[in-house]
Amino acid sequence: MNKTIILKSRPKGTPQLSDFEFVDEKMPEVMQGELLLKTIFVSVDPYLRGRMSDADSYVPPFELNKPISSGIVAEVVESKNENFKKGDFVSDRLEWKEYQISTGEGLQKIDPSIQPLSLYLGVIGMTGMTAYMGLTQIGKPKAGETIVVSGAAGAVGSTVGQIGKILGCRVVGIAGTDEKTEILKSKFGFDEAINYNTTKDMKKAIADASPQGVDIYYDNVGGSISDAVHRNLNQFGRIVVCGAISTYNATEMPMGPRVEGFLIKKSALMQGFIVSDFSDKFSEGAKQLGQWLKEGKLTYEETVVEGFDSIPQAFIDLFTGKNKGKMIVKV
């Protein structure tokens, strides 16, 4: 039998295990032109929360009682498609199933000499690309500028900080535990890191960590942390709005200080994006990220949870910050 995870109900607030259901499907048969994929690594990401709601969004919502999908690394275990052979490894947005059929369309073949293969879901996959595109295309950092990153110990945030350092900027990270802020400085090279859970006056803490003010704010969290960063923004500051995890589980419209006033006062910019907005620059980005990884300039952190059955809980744990860096399930 072939285990599959379907969306049983649309989460209200924080997702619950009961929003997911495991069903056993019959093992699929491989037809001519198709191949059978065995799931190896599954990426669980905050943005999936949005697709579990039926609100208007940039991608259609997941359908109820249908499998959920996310970034997956899989092994070809049987092939009736001339472009793929048994033992190939591929990456794509795929369904939360132990095994699945593919026509090969959209599959990216990956080089198994780069290990672990979960990197293709992380620092050299969409995660790294999200960091790279948001920072370079919207933030447009200049050497000597100060970048503040929220959700800095997350997969995207820790990569943003490293790219900022490579580009000659001062980088300040915000995260939720002392263990995370320690890693930001010792492992990822952030100049300063702030634990928002133990800091009373965030506005002052950000000011202290950013003596020249904040030129770029790469925002993964939204909410009151962002309010504090906004107040430290420099003239012509740029706010890269990548995520708002603090509000993803909100059941009412999240309210906060209106931004128009400081945007005018500071001639500042605030821009949202999803990584595919910059798909015309993906090959450039992949080349650059791969090169930095090889040169040892880019490191990463993964939280790897074992077992197909752990996928829903691993996803839920994102919202309480249980992960350090990229959250991956190894099947």
Place this chain on the structure above:
Amino acid sequence: MNKTIILKSRPKGTPQLSDFEFVDEKMPEVMQGELLLKTIFVSVDPYLRGRMSDADSYVPPFELNKPISSGIVAEVVESKNENFKKGDFVSDRLEWKEYQISTGEGLQKIDPSIQPLSLYLGVIGMTGMTAYMGLTQIGKPKAGETIVVSGAAGAVGSTVGQIGKILGCRVVGIAGTDEKTEILKSKFGFDEAINYNTTKDMKKAIADASPQGVDIYYDNVGGSISDAVHRNLNQFGRIVVCGAISTYNATEMPMGPRVEGFLIKKSALMQGFIVSDFSDKFSEGAKQLGQWLKEGKLTYEETVVEGFDSIPQAFIDLFTGKNKGKMIVKV
């Protein structure tokens, strides 16, 4: 004697007449190299409210017990400066005085064949430039797109709408009286106009007026009107944050729906500015605005109040929308 208006106290909430004081100064003496200016037209503008507070802003606040300044058209009535002669007309940021001394520095000589001279404070002055720069440099309209303008019957808003039409866009204006919405359509060529004071469901009204959604929102007001426009924004929408008059008199931090969510969902941009951010493009802008005016493509509305003593009240009246188009005091 020479009447001068000083800032007596920093307004709390809506400015009051008692925040201003008229003082009589001695008529100034013209020294070698100087000239004496007689004030002809005074521009009163919402942004001056910001300078009356001592909050952090892009320009230093007005000093207490010192004259207020704004855009002024003046006549040279005496000159000991070889670059100016009696009878010349000039424009600059000048003080609220009947007469004042200038060294000539910064004064822009203006062509008196263009009448009324108040146009140099309006459609071919900083007002027109603000409309032009915000729309073209941030909004970047493409023919066929839909532009929504708030504060549309104001000096900047009515010019934005006309430029939008010249550039081939659909233009929807939002204003506060039926008289204003009528003028938007009949005089300024807006495709649709919405009276926010008589419209219950602004979100729906904007949707109805914008069948293709909103590509550009040129925002002069902020607040709940803007919330309704934001909800109609298209993918890759651009919000030009020019003003937030609805919040200028707020005594507490104005709160509203957080914007990060829709900025991400729509890959949208929100950017504040002041016109001087684009000073390197002023000569291009002035040329274009002047040409459109000559070609009859750009019209304007002025509310002209008579008398130097009327300046404070004319300024206060901006916040209740008593003006149609540019608010000018003719001295």
